[in-house]
Amino acid sequence: MARIAFFLEDLPPSDDAIARFSWELIRGLADQQHEIHVFSTYRANADLPDKHPRIEILRPFRDWGVMEIPKALPPLLSFRPEVLHVIQPHGRAIRGWSNAMALIPGLAPLLGGARTVVSFFDITERTLRRHRLLLAGADALTVSNERQRETVERFYDRRPPPPLEVVPIPLSRQPETVALEFVLDAAAPSADLLERLREKYPETLLVPGPVDQHLDPVDTFRAVAEVLRDRPRSCAAITGGWGSVPVRVRHAAEEMFFDAGVGDRVVLTGPLTIAEQNDWIRRSECVLISTLNESRMAFTQHLREAQALGAAIVMSTEQAGLDPIEWRDGENAWVRPRSTDSIRAAVSECLGDPSAREKVRRNNAEFSKSSVIDHPGNAISRLYVRALTR
Numbered sequence: 001m002a003r004i005a006f007f008l009e010d011l012p013p014s015d016d017a018i019a020r021f022s023w024e025l026i027r028g029l030a031d032q033q034h035e036i037h038v039f040s041t042y043r044a045n046a047d048l049p050d051k052h053p054r055i056e057i058l059r060p061f062r063d064w065g066v067m068e069i070p071k072a073l074p075p076l077l078s079f080r081p082e083v084l085h086v087i088q089p090h091g092r093a094i095r096g097w098s099n100a101m102a103l104i105p106g107l108a109p110l111l112g113g114a115r116t117v118v119s120f121f122d123i124t125e126r127t128l129r130r131h132r133l134l135l136a137g138a139d140a141l142t143v144s145n146e147r148q149r150e151t152v153e154r155f156y157d158r159r160p161p162p163p164l165e166v167v168p169i170p171l172s173r174q175p176e177t178v179a180l181e182f183v184l185d186a187a188a189p190s191a192d193l194l195e196r197l198r199e200k201y202p203e204t205l206l207v208p209g210p211v212d213q214h215l216d217p218v219d220t221f222r223a224v225a226e227v228l229r230d231r232p233r234s235c236a237a238i239t240g241g242w243g244s245v246p247v248r249v250r251h252a253a254e255e256m257f258f259d260a261g262v263g264d265r266v267v268l269t270g271p272l273t274i275a276e277q278n279d280w281i282r283r284s285e286c287v288l289i290s291t292l293n294e295s296r297m298a299f300t301q302h303l304r305e306a307q308a309l310g311a312a313i314v315m316s317t318e319q320a321g322l323d324p325i326e327w328r329d330g331e332n333a334w335v336r337p338r339s340t341d342s343i344r345a346a347v348s349e350c351l352g353d354p355s356a357r358e359k360v361r362r363n364n365a366e367f368s369k370s371s372v373i374d375h376p377g378n379a380i381s382r383l384y385v386r387a388l389t390r
Contacts, residue, residue, distance in 0.1 A: 001033040002384055005081040005114075007072075007104065008040055009064070009089035009097070011057065012049045017301060018121055021376075022087050023049055028377030030054040037079050039072050064089075064096035069103045076111060083384055084108065085117045086134070098131050105137025115139040115387040117380075119167070121297040123148045128155040140387035142167045142380065146322040147294035163386040167376045168300050168324070198283070201235035201265055203351050206284035207291075208306075209240025213298040215338075217245055220291040221253040223343040227351070228262035230344075234351055235265040237280060240298075242268075281309045285357060286350040290316040290336070290343050307332070310365030312357045314346045325367075330356065332363045 006026055010019040030036050030052050041061045048057055060071040086101050105116045118134060119142040120127070128135065128151070135141075135155075140163040143149050149166055198204060207224060214220045224236050242250055257263040269280075281287060287306045292299040299319065306313050307325075316338040320327035329335040334346035350357055 001035065002083055002388070003035045003079060003081045004029065004037075004083045004085055004384075005076060005079065006036060006038045006085045006087065007101065008038065008087035011038070011040055013047050017297075018087065018089060022119075025376050025380060026055060027052060029380065032377060032381060034381075037075065037081065039075075061100075064100045066099050066103065069100050069107075073107070073110070076107065080111055081114050082388065083117055084111075084114050085119065085380075088118070088120045088122065098134065102131070102133035102137075105134065108137075115384075115390075117142070117383065117387055120144070120148065120152075123151050123295055125151060125155060128152065138162055139390060140164070140383050142383065144168055144297055144300045145294060151295055163383055163390070165379050165383040167379045168304065197235050197265070197267060201233055203231065203234040204280075204284040204286075205234060205236040205347060205351065206280055206287045207236060207238045208287065208289070208298065208302040209238055210243035210298070211238065211240065212243030212245045213240070213293055213296045214291045215293045216291065217249055218252060218256075219340055220288075221256050223291070223340045223347070224266070224288075225256050225260040225262055226340070226344045227347045228257075228265050229260045230348065231351060235267070236262075237267045237269060237284070239269045239277065239280065278305070278309060281306055281311050285312060286314060286347055287311045288314050288343070288347060289319065290314055290338055290346075292319075294319055294322055307364045308368045310361045310368065312350050312360045313364070314343065314350055330360070332360055332367065334360075 006022070008019065008022050010016050012020050012023050014020070026036055026038060034054065036055045038055065038057045039061070040057070040059050041063060058072075058075055060075075061068040084104050084107065086104055089097055101118075108114045108116060116138050117140045118131075118138045121144050123143060141152060141161065142165045143152060144166070145168055146166060149164060152164060153161055155161075205224065205227060207220065211217050211220075224238075228234050228236060254263070257266050287302075289299070289303055289306065292302065303313070303315070303319070303323065313333040315327065315333050315335055317335055318338055320333070320335045327333050327335050334350055336342040336346045350360075
């Protein structure tokens with residue numbers, strides 16, 4: 001079995017989705033008899049996940065920076081890993097991370113020719129350009145969905161990319177382990193406010209975010225405003241905060257909601273714990289996925305989580321074509337073209353037809369219970385073999 005060194009930003013019990021997903025992957029690989037050392041950033045008094053006999057956790061880095069990487073060299077030389085596996089963190093850590101991780105492939109010759117594998121969860125062409133030095137030394141890559149695969153292949157243009165595996169966040173028997181946490185710039189409304197909102201407006205449309213993960217936030221808000229205007233018993237919760245959305249777009253959205261007369265029925269949530277996020281999915285009559293950008297991690301994560309929780313989902317035909325699960329309009333989702341009119345019609349159908357909504361929810365719940373999901377460790381193991389035999 002292989003000796004593998006992982007480099008990642010954080011570890012459970014953190015609510016960070018990448019940390020939790022990565023730990024499940026690491027633990028699965030250890031169960032397959034791989035020997036694993038995990039290199040992460042140091043946090044005073046931080047809790048650590050449960051011990052595993054084949055996993056050693058080292059936290060030598062104060063932060064992600066070029067000057068921190070030499071601290072990993074002595075334990076790496078002692079361990080002599082065959083694979084160096086780099087995990088992309090959330091955007092808040094990306095600047096220092098990209099500079100530091102660009103040095104990792106350069107360690108391979110010192111370690112007897114170790115192979116470098118890089119896992120991306122949130123990809124744009126700009127992201128890939130920022131990480132071009134890391135990509136130049138990568139022997140294999142993983143991404144979260146097919147749209148991200150297409151982005152990577154375009155980036156390499158005429159050059160063949162290294163071995164590439166799509167490893168989506170799996171459907172979870174315990175969805176609490178995969179929900180995303182975002183760092184927000186708004187204070188969370190109190191639970192009492194949310195309860196009062198639902199008491200007055202019992203039909204809830206959930207728009208998972210953050211807002212900058214949507215292709216066009218203005219179109220998203222326009223569709224939401226039109227649905228609420230036509231349905232006086234409905235409210236909307238937009239999770240995840242604004243992210244990098246410009247101030248002018250924020251103001252335009254607020255004006256749009258109040259011009260439509262629905263400003264008192266829209267809540268932009270602040271930070272949500274995993275349990276709170278999942279509770280909103282369970283309590284919402286409709287979850288709008290359609291406008292999420294397929295190249296971003298939030299699309300795959302929220303889609304998987306909503307289906308695992310048996311939610312009524314509205315998604316686009318473009319998204320359905322990229323996902324390995326067969327999505328059928330009226331059976332396990334409302335699958336419609338990505339336009340304001342189509343989204344508005346689909347959400348109105350979802351909110352206005354309880355029997356159709358219950359059918360979709362039941363089908364998703366049954367699929368989640370009965371489906372056999374390939375553990376991401378299996379896909380990663382196959383990729384390691386391809387990288388080590390190049």
